[in-house]
Amino acid sequence: MNIERLAAILRQAAKDEIMPRFRRLDDGMVRSKANAFDLVTEADESAERAIAAAINAHSPNTVVIGEEAVSANPNLLNSHFEDRTVIYVDPVDGTYNFASGLPLFAVMAAVVENGETVAGVIYDPMGDDFLMTERACGTWQVFPDGRRVRQKFAEPTALAEMGGLASVSYLPTEVRSQVLGNLAKVKMFANYRCAGHEYRMAAGGHAHFLMYNKLMPWDHVAGALMMREAGAHVARFDGSEYKASHTGGGLLVAPSKENWDELRREVFVV
Known part of the structure; x- marks a missing residue:
């Protein structure tokens, strides 16, 4: 799948399913999973469904593995898809922050082909911009107006x-x-x-x-x-x-x- 299309899918899901629920979660919209800090919300589940549906609509042969789907069926992680493109999705990374009303959460996806990671997107719904990468193409911060800033990790130091x-x-x-x-x-x-x-x-x-x-x-x-x-x-x-x-x-x-x-x-x- 084209990385720009994938980024657009994440952004649309955030606008439709995540942001309308930010700081508007009732008690019934939040559940604990493994512990009190491991939460799932209605936003996580709705956004993952929307992202998976949009990816499958554009790329029917792509396997979408989301955090919440694996939570419901852990065997998904043990499945073998070596001959398929797999997209791993985290619909709301930082769910505890999101559920606490803190504006520090993201929507993430990674594209894996033949076991090798070939692309990734991290979308910030609050800042409305992306971190995007493709193998051998660098890492870029990409803004909605098309502006792109190449990213560089810190220099070595003591x-x-x-x-x-x-x-x-x-x-x-x-x-x-x-x-x-x-x-x-x-x-x-x-x-x-x-x-x-x-x-x-x-x-x-x-x-x-x-x-x-x-x-x-x-x-x-x-x-x-x-x-x-x-x-x-x-x-x-x-x-x-x-x-x-x-x-x-x-x-x-x-x-x-x-x-x-x-x-x-x-x-x-x-």
């Missing part, structure tokens, strides 16, 4: 001067304590509870590292490609390449291989 984003909630308790202590070695870190906006921030050169432990494809496949295309070093904790089929093994992003090695050795000892 560990003590680094600022970045780390999601530690899915680390084992004893490891989490150690990593949190090690983060005193960097200048600052944060977590937005929204991978989409964390990837957007990093793509523009405003973060020196990103760290995630739990890897669901709708959360990280698009962003990982964007980081590589913006010039970052991207690898799982064991140094191997991250692929859409991976749901564990962690992900660490840094300005260079040297910075990646230092962060892995000094901070993210997992």
Whole structure:
């Protein structure tokens, strides 16, 4: 599917299904899934249905795998579609923020062909702009008027001067304590509870590292490609390449291989 068409589908779903419900969710429109911070709302479900329907209307042979569909049927993640184009969709990334009325959420999609990620889109409904990438074409911020700004990851720097984003909630308790202590070695870190906006921030050169432990494809496949295309070093904790089929093994992003090695050795000892 053409990336501009995919971006337009995400934008339309946000305008039709997500934004009309922002700060208008009644109690019955929000449910907990695995825990109190893992939520699903009526907006997630309605937007995913709209996105899947629009993609299938334009590309009937494309397989759409959305976060909420997998929540209902986990076996979808174990299905084999090596001979098909797969689009992973996160209809509302940052659902907890969305449900809390915080304007920090995104709509994401990643295109995978023959097991390889070839394109990705992260749409910000509040700013009404996109982060878009295609393999070997760079990462771009794209505005509704057609203006495009090429993105570049931060330059390498000393560990003590680094600022970045780390999601530690899915680390084992004893490891989490150690990593949190090690983060005193960097200048600052944060977590937005929204991978989409964390990837957007990093793509523009405003973060020196990103760290995630739990890897669901709708959360990280698009962003990982964007980081590589913006010039970052991207690898799982064991140094191997991250692929859409991976749901564990962690992900660490840094300005260079040297910075990646230092962060892995000094901070993210997992």
